[in-house]
Amino acid sequence: MTSFRPKTGVTPYLSVDGARDAIAFWGKAFGAIEREALPNESGDRLMHAQVEINSSPVFVADFFPDYGYPPVPPQAFNMHIHVDDAQHWWDRAVAAGCTILQPLKTEFWGDIYGQLKDPYGVTWAIGQSQVGESAS
DSSP, rough: OOOOOEEEEEOEEEETTTTTHHHHHHHHHHHHHHEEEETTSSSSEEEEEEEEEEEEHHHHEOOOGGTTTTOOOOSSEHHHHHOSSSHHHHHHHHHTTTEEEEEEEETTSSSEEEEEEETTEEEEEEEEEOOOOOOO
């Protein structure tokens, strides 16, 4: 089996209730590409998975209260996606079912920026540089 696990940088690892469904949703909302998925023994949950969003890896797994990892709501972070066409990314995420937390607009620091929440409770920020800087 080919491993897609990153060897540099920092990789976020999200635990959500319904990892398999979250991966499908993120595919619609953020163009996520599934790179790896390892189900538990009974096949009803994912012990580990990796998706790629905007060329970056994100790890994800289901909660496992039976092993001491109970469900907790995501808090105190957001998944920031910095792109060249924020409006395109925003429209796709909203059409997929994300809830707008902070409208996409030009902010006081000069970038286009907004925040959304997915059905799994994860906050996503979409940003676009406006001043002489290119993003992916």
